[in-house]
């Protein structure tokens with residue numbers, strides 16, 4: 001079989017990369033000076049770079065390769081669909097089998113009356129759809145004043161103008177005129193960093209009640225929706241206190257506000273159920289999906305929408321859509337991905353076997369002198385780095401310095417583990433084996449040791 005191989009030596013690729021390729025969320029000049037790591041192949045949970053290093057992928061690509069790399073069935077599904085019908089649109093009263101079957105399958109899997117799917121090419125696009133859909137819904141219901149959407153600081157909902165505004169990343173808002181009007185942010189339920197002297201339960205309630213206060217401040221008649229990730233992912237894998245979501249559910253119901261659960265990371269098995277909403281006891285009106293929907297093999301996203309919203313939106317023409325909404329090849333691959341997740345019992349294995357195993361091993365990292373807490377649900381977890389566990393202290397110096405140092409050590413030790421500020425996060429493929437979990441934990445521990453030694457030698461292991 002034909003194989004795609006590395007066409008040029010690493011240094012040449014790096015030079016061309018620096019000369020012509022602009023990277024997302026990257027300091028271009030700094031990367032150019034250093035040279036990007038070039039990934040050439042992958043199999044299971046393992047990446048190979050252009051120098052032949054084998055790297056354990058603790059992030060499933062970018063939270064998306066739930067099935068792991070190298071699944072031939074997905075390649076075959078794409079090949080079949082490409083030769084049969086590589087593209088047709090779903091505008092203008094046409095449709096095709098892959099989009100139809102995928103929508104029907106998602107309606108079957110999604111909880112409650114979430115029975116309708118609007119497809120997009122990515123999570124960002126899907127959240128742009130959601131923003132317009134909830135406002136259009138209220139207009140069609142005769143309540144056009146309901147425009148405000150409430151979100152949370154340190155949420156991640158994508159990188160387009162709409163979805164980036166919905167997100168709560170201050171660094172993103174600082175560039176390019178965001179947020180757009182009528183989007184409002186409340187504080188996140190991050191007890192470790194912001195809980196002060198409150199117990200986690202008290203703190204969870206306090207943060208949930210901020211939603212009620214914001215609704216009252218804006219006037220309930222002006223609020224369209226609340227959007228949130230069941231568990232914040234890119235914000236650092238923040239697991240809210242158990243008191244948080246029940247109180248949020250009470251508030252959105254009491255004020256009749258729509259709830260958008262952004263399931264782009266939590267969906268498709270990552271938390272041990274098909275959707276994070278099921279794990280956390282949330283009943284949303286809309287779920288945003290992408291990433292694990294196709295295990296990242298092809299770009300596809302969408303919104304799974306309640307029957308009520310679909311009925312109201314369907315009574316008019318919704319002037320919205322993407323060329324690649326329901327792209328047949330991406331949809332065929334997603335369907336095959338869902339079939340494998342189901343038939344191989346991968347989500348049950350996350351809930352009952354590999355998830356609990358990973359949790360036990362991952363929580364053992366709190367025995368490391370630099371690790372204050374471990375938070376993990378299913379196959380997404382984070383540890384907080386600290387120079388003083390008892391005080392939950394941050395490091396003096398710039399936030400994220402020690403996290404970056406630790407990530408660099410992970411990189412050198414052939415483990416992909418990301419940092420968000422001074423939290424280290426993992427989100428491995430759901431198919432990871434117990435032996436591979438052991439390798440992940442051993443490499444993480446070694447990297448923590450090396451980073452702590454470096455921080456101490458540079459005088460940075462000091463509490464703020």
Ligand SMILES: *Cc1c(COP(=O)(O)O)cnc(C)c1O
Nearest residue numbers: 122123124156157158264265290
């Ligand atoms: C990644 C992500 C998005 C954006 O998805 P893209 O496919 O990158 O546009 C939206 N929401 C959440 C929770 C995400 O993690």
